[in-house]
């Protein structure tokens with residue numbers, strides 16, 4: 001059921017008010033390959049969820065459902081009280097303005113300064129006045145503690161700074177939820193810590209809820225309120241990072257033993 005003006009809820013009962021993302025029995029396949037086989041995952045407002053799992057298990061496929069980049073074959077995708085999977089493309093686009101997605105790599109245009117990169121993004125998505133855009137850009141750069149980089153080019157920034165600028169660009173429209181796909185990949189441990197602590201700071205000061213995919217154990221330890229381990233198309237374990245780590249599921253044991261040996265989650 002798609003309402004013209006009212007919330008898009010279909011016939012199922014909505015999740016409680018404090019649950020901002022609720023995936024219910026989500027299935028997804030590509031051709032003969034089934035990737036998600038009934039994923040259930042809920043995220044509470046103002047918390048950081050982390051999705052763990054082996055390579056190619058479907059972590060990115062899962063998060064792309066939350067931002068409406070993929071549609072489930074079966075199941076329900078509740079985001080901020082509405083069914084994303086039942087929305088028209090226009091309704092979904094409107095909803096997306098409340099969601100931020102920090103892609104792996106968080107690509108910035110090399111030929112543009114930090115300011116121009118952010119302006120480009122705002123020009124495409126909003127019809128704000130120039131001074132309003134400038135204010136938003138400066139506020140977001142301050143949020144990631146990098147206002148001084150405004151006129152620099154990406155080549156002049158460190159890997160960690162580039163990630164933080166990517167994050168500033170995601171923050172600019174004041175999203176309620178941010179999805180992070182490998183936010184610390186390729187960074188040295190000091191930068192991993194800085195970026196991870198920034199994610200926590202945004203949760204605490206702005207109340208931003210998030211879902212992060214990470215292979216990085218240090219990042220997971222800093223970010224995670226609730227961890228979800230994806231295996232064979234379903235969430236095989238959920239809980240605090242320690243609870244998931246202590247699970248006696250053999251695949252989880254293998255996963256964490258491997259990561260402890262290599263310092264990666």
Ligand SMILES: Nc1ncnc2c1ncn2[C@@H]1O[C@H](COP(=O)(O)OP(=O)(O)OP(=O)(O)O)[C@@H](O)[C@H]1O
Pocket residue numbers: 030035053054055056057058059060061062
């Ligand atoms: N649009 C698509 N069309 C066809 N197959 C896809 C598509 N998107 C993802 N897949 C397949 O789905 C599977 C899961 O991919 P996904 O990127 O979600 O894994 P992942 O768990 O995020 O892996 P990694 O940790 O290595 O990034 C892969 O086999 C991938 O090839």
